[in-house]
Amino acid sequence: MSTKMDQLTSWLKERKITEVECLVSDLTGIARGKISPTNKFLDEKGMRLPESVLLQTVTGDYVEDDIYYELLDEADIDMFCRPDENAVFLVPWALEPTAMVIHDSFDKQGNPIELSPRNILKKVLKMYADRGWQPIVAPEMEFYLTKRCSDPDFPLEAPMGRSGRPEVGRQSFSIDAANEFDPLFEDVYDWCELQNLDLDTLIHEDGPAQMEINFRHGGALHLADQITVFKRTMREAALKHDVAATFMAKPITDQPGSAMHIHQSVVDVTTGRNIFSNEDGSMSELFLHHIGGLQKFIPELLPLFAPSVNSFRRFLPDTSAPVNVEWGEENRTVGLRVPEAGPQNRRVENRLAGADANPYLVLAASLLCGYIGMVEGINPSAPVKGRGYERRNLRLPLTLEAALERMEACQAAGKYLGEKFVRGYVAVKRAEHENFKRVISSWEREFLLLSV
Missing domain, CATH: 3.30.590.10 (Glutamine synthetase/guanido kinase, catalytic domain)
Known part of the structure; x- marks a missing residue:
């Protein structure tokens, strides 16, 4: 791990990077994480995020409580996210020299988080x-x-x-x-x-x-x-x-x-x-x-x-x-x-x-x-x-x-x-769909408003 972090440290210093976007993908594909000064990123060698972000919907909502607490710790604990030195990219549109680093997610025992999309792909590979x-x-x-x-x-x-x-x-x-x-x-x-x-x-x-x-x-x-x-x-x-x-x-x-x-x-x-x-x-x-x-x-x-x-x-x-x-x-x-x-x-x-x-x-x-x-x-x-x-x-x-x-x-x-992944993914998509069904569409207003 130290050798890999040394390589990442050198990469960041050579490019005079001042900020690092630390990110993971949620189930929908949204990048979630933290923006950290480079010195702090190198000192901490990763980040902690609430594991609940992996059960967040595209609308920002969460799944129903019974499923939420079945799949996640009731204390709303953190997961541990480690940078992948092979997934480091510049952020050319940023005003200051910035890099984005994609992370892998683990529990406190070091086991891969089952709800993490990147971990799912690694499991199949x-x-x-x-x-x-x-x-x-x-x-x-x-x-x-x-x-x-x-x-x-x-x-x-x-x-x-x-x-x-x-x-x-x-x-x-x-x-x-x-x-x-x-x-x-x-x-x-x-x-x-x-x-x-x-x-x-x-x-x-x-x-x-x-x-x-x-x-x-x-x-x-x-x-x-x-x-x-x-x-x-x-x-x-x-x-x-x-x-x-x-x-x-x-x-x-x-x-x-x-x-x-x-x-x-x-x-x-x-x-x-x-x-x-x-x-x-x-x-x-x-x-x-x-x-x-x-x-x-x-x-x-x-x-x-x-x-x-x-x-x-x-x-x-x-x-x-x-x-x-x-x-x-x-x-x-x-x-x-x-x-x-x-x-x-x-x-x-x-x-x-x-x-x-x-x-x-x-x-x-x-x-x-x-x-x-x-x-x-x-x-x-x-x-x-x-x-x-x-x-x-x-x-x-x-x-x-x-x-x-x-x-x-x-x-x-x-x-x-994994049963946990399937249950979590289906629950997220059902929560999103319930949210969709609450919205009245322009089609309904156009054809039903004065006709039925």
């Missing part, structure tokens, strides 16, 4: 490591740029670009439409380079001012950290240029939703060979079982891929998002696409996750589904040829409530992720 496997992932993040809007009752609108005009119509893959926001993305790329984020390409997606950033492939934990940092970076860059960036799954009516597509493969740690391919280059049994596991368990763990009521708006008919867990080669109309690639690069693209999902939990869930398929030998369905939207045999749960019930009843979820 250890399952792979115990079998001599290493997952490789490459996430693709979609998001919208919008006008800044202080009134949540007003629909979001496309922002003004360099031309002084808002974007209209569908501008998929348009270079000119992406260039409308060149000054903003120049800052994004400069800041991400300073943070050593492994960004690949920028793409204009279907919706007005909807963009996609692709990450280079790598280890799942490191990329989950990078997505966490990238979301903060993207929002800060947008605010600097007087627009907003949102990773909501469905922010604008009648426009495409925003996904987090996950390309995933598995290599043998000893040989470095992609275990999804046989020696002759054909698909391996493990690859097919991996797909079988995704097909069987994504519907059981769907709240980890689609965490809010808004997430399920992506899955409505005719929204360009997949609505099932069918699979097919070079087929974007199914939930599980197998891109054309050589044997060493064979992978499956999980197209079901929303951009609003917690990056630690969604990567853990996607990899876990494939893992169970491999260890239990689950066979996939036949691959889909042609359009897959209308396939109904492998449909997803239609509502968040139904999805939470399935996750709660899923024995594999408790077995592999």
